[in-house]
Amino acid sequence: xxxxxxxxxxxxxxxxxxxxxxxxxxxxxxxxxxxxxxxxxxxxxxxxxxxxxxxxxxxxxxxxxxxxxxxxxxxxxxxxxxxxxxxxxxxxxxxxxxxxxxxxxxxxxxxxxxxxx
Numbered sequence: 001x002x003x004x005x006x007x008x009x010x011x012x013x014x015x016x017x018x019x020x021x022x023x024x025x026x027x028x029x030x031x032x033x034x035x036x037x038x039x040x041x042x043x044x045x046x047x048x049x050x051x052x053x054x055x056x057x058x059x060x061x062x063x064x065x066x067x068x069x070x071x072x073x074x075x076x077x078x079x080x081x082x083x084x085x086x087x088x089x090x091x092x093x094x095x096x097x098x099x100x101x102x103x104x105x106x107x108x109x110x111x112x113x114x115x116x117x
Contacts, residue, residue, distance in 0.1 A: 033085055040078045047071050079114065 051067050086107065094103035 033081070037078060037081055040074060040081070044071055044074050044078070047074065 047067060047070060051064060051071070054064050054067065091100070091103055091107070094100045
């Protein structure tokens with residue numbers, strides 16, 4: 001699944017799914033949803049920079065591992081927000097407009113890569 005955020009409309013992105021045919025649909029995030037996701041990602045960026053600093057300072061490995069665990073948890077929470085939005089918006093739209101099989105296949109493919117084996 002490819003996500004593109006057009007510069008002239010930051011709330012809209014398009015998914016392109018390639019199976020036997022190509023299916024495009026626009027998706028508009030609410031400003032609140034987009035703000036939550038961006039804020040969480042900004043905090044994660046800060047955490048990653050903090051870990052780099054810890055490594056440069058020679059901090060104890062357990063301290064670094066605890067921070068990495070915090071980042072993993074934060075990324076999981078962002079993924080959950082995105083998944084919730086996808087289920088409530090994209091899957092619902094595909095069910096109403098057609099293309100549900102392609103949308104579900106793309107979601108399954110993404111989940112196969114996202115979830116641990």
